Amino acid sequence: MLYHIFDMLQDSGFPGARLMNYITFRSGAAFVLALLVAIFAGRYIIDRLQKMQIGEIVRDLDLEGQLKKKGTPTMGGLIILAAILLPCLLMGNLGNIYMLLMLLATVWLGLIGFLDDYLKLKKHNKDGMKGKYKIIGQVGIGLVVGVTMYLNPSMVIVENREVISEETNRVEEVIYDTRQVKSPQTTIPFVKNNNFNYSWLTEWMKPYNDVAGWIVFVLITIFLVAATSNGANLNDGLDGMCAGLSAIAGVSLAAMAYLGGHVIYSSYLNIMYVPGSEELTVYMAAFIGALVGFLWYNASPAQVFMGDTGSLMLGGVIAVFAILIHKELLLPILCALFYIEDLSVILQVAWFKRTHGGRIFKMTPLHHHFQKDAGTVEALIQRPVRAIAEQKIVTRFWIIGIILAVITFVTLKIR
Numbered sequence: 175m176l177y178h179i180f181d182m183l184q185d186s187g188f189p190g191a192r193l194m195n196y197i198t199f200r201s202g203a204a205f206v207l208a209l210l211v212a213i214f215a216g217r218y219i220i221d222r223l224q225k226m227q228i229g230e231i232v233r234d235l236d237l238e239g240q241l242k243k244k245g246t247p248t249m250g251g252l253i254i255l256a257a258i259l260l261p262c263l264l265m266g267n268l269g270n271i272y273m274l275l276m277l278l279a280t281v282w283l284g285l286i287g288f289l290d291d292y293l294k295l296k297k298h299n300k301d302g303m304k305g306k307y308k309i310i311g312q313v314g315i316g317l318v319v320g321v322t323m324y325l326n327p328s329m330v331i332v333e334n335r336e337v338i339s340e341e342t343n344r345v346e347e348v349i350y351d352t353r354q355v356k357s358p359q360t361t362i363p364f365v366k367n368n369n370f371n372y373s374w375l376t377e378w379m380k381p382y383n384d385v386a387g388w389i390v391f392v393l394i395t396i397f398l399v400a401a402t403s404n405g406a407n408l409n410d411g412l413d414g415m416c417a418g419l420s421a422i423a424g425v426s427l428a429a430m431a432y433l434g435g436h437v438i439y440s441s442y443l444n445i446m447y448v449p450g451s452e453e454l455t456v457y458m459a460a461f462i463g464a465l466v467g468f469l470w471y472n473a474s475p476a477q478v479f480m481g482d483t484g485s486l487m488l489g490g491v492i493a494v495f496a497i498l499i500h501k502e503l504l505l506p507i508l509c510a511l512f513y514i515e516d517l518s519v520i521l522q523v524a525w526f527k528r529t530h531g532g533r534i535f536k537m538t539p540l541h542h543h544f545q546k547d548a549g550t551v552e553a554l555i556q557r558p559v560r561a562i563a564e565q566k567i568v569t570r571f572w573i574i575g576i577i578l579a580v581i582t583f584v585t586l587k588i589r
Contacts, residue, residue, distance in 0.1 A: 203265050204456050205460065215257070219252055220253075220477060223249060223478070247477070248480075251284065255280065257464030258457075262456065266457065267456075273454065273456070279315050279490060280491055283487040286482075287483040290482040312396075316396035332447040333446060334369070360500045360503050369446060398496075402513075403490035403493065406419075407482060408512075408519060409512055410485035416485050424465065425579065427492065428455050434446070434451055435454070514540055519539055525554075544561070
């Protein structure tokens with residue numbers, strides 16, 4: 175809104191009107207505004223949740239400090255939603271398709287999480303919305319994003335091409351095609367030419383291989399949105415864990431969006447140039463600011479939990495963002511901890527059914543495994559012997575998250 179108002183004022187000589195042209199200025203403003211909204215509006219929302227007696231429902235799983243969380247206000251994801259949406263509406267270019275898709279994904283996934291939290295509170299148990307309905311919602315937004323990227327004429331890329339010196343056999347420069355093309359290309363790590371086109375998988379389907387490539391891309395999009403959203407949801411079990419990991423991933427994605435949306439920086443890194451995607455930096459700045467502000471209240475001991483309103487949205491938003499900047503195949507590195515949480519539950523359930531009651535881990539999702547002493551339950555993996563304090567688990571997960579974010583970012587240059 176402010177972006178469009180200041181855009182109209184530029185020709186009038188209004189002081190500072192041209193500042194809105196700078197992505198860095200609007201991103202910085204979005205971060206600060208999101209931080210302030212999360213801190214100040216957050217206090218009001220927490221007080222309202224307490225008055226409405228919207229507290230966390232806790233099952234006794236014999237975890238240290240677990241019962242102390244009972245009654246702590248949940249649905250704090252409303253704070254994150256407000257702190258993301260308001261700065262984006264004020265500072266973002268609402269004529270940019272990338273920004274519009276991110277706002278749609280935020281509201282869509284936030285609504286699914288809100289309904290899940292509401293049903294849990296209404297039923298006074300942890301069941302909430304049936305899993306199949308969550309999956310339908312996640313598949314729905316993945317389908318919308320994938321199909322929009324295929325059909326929208328403004329969502330294009332400019333392919334990078336290396337000019338190799340005959341004398342040294344090294345890259346002399348990186349040039350870009352003059353054409354902007356629609357292509358289901360993405361970035362893959364650790365290879366010399368790090369562009370991968372999904373249509374290469376369907377070359378045997380000529381002359382329909384291009385359309386088939388886009389179908390593969392849409393299916394990958396749906397899978398990644400669902401997997402990342404559910405992984406973040408499972409990861410949200412300890413104070414500050416999911417919010418911290420999501421903010422760390424957000425910093426890496428914001429940098430990649432800014433660089434990939436600037437032709438000079440794209441050329442330096444030898445990555446595809448995605449015109450218009452630089453606007454996503456404003457969104458991600460608000461996303462990071464909202465999470466940092468939320469941590470003001472969510473850090474141990476938490477005064478509020480994000481609930482599914484926040485966690486389902488955070489993972490899905492991270493996936494959609496990576497997809498829009500054509501970096502979705504970097505998610506297995508960046509969000510490895512979310513996927514490990516997914517995998518731990520899948521393996522535990524499969525093993526339990528196969529052995530009629532056996533366990534691989536002491537408890538899943540995986541972070542709860544570290545909260546139990548060895549011997550408390552029969553499981554294939556008993557280490558660590560002694561339960562680890564919640565704050566230490568969170569801090570160690572954050573450290574691993576930082577390492578993964580750095581590795582993800584440097585893959586743009588290491589090949």
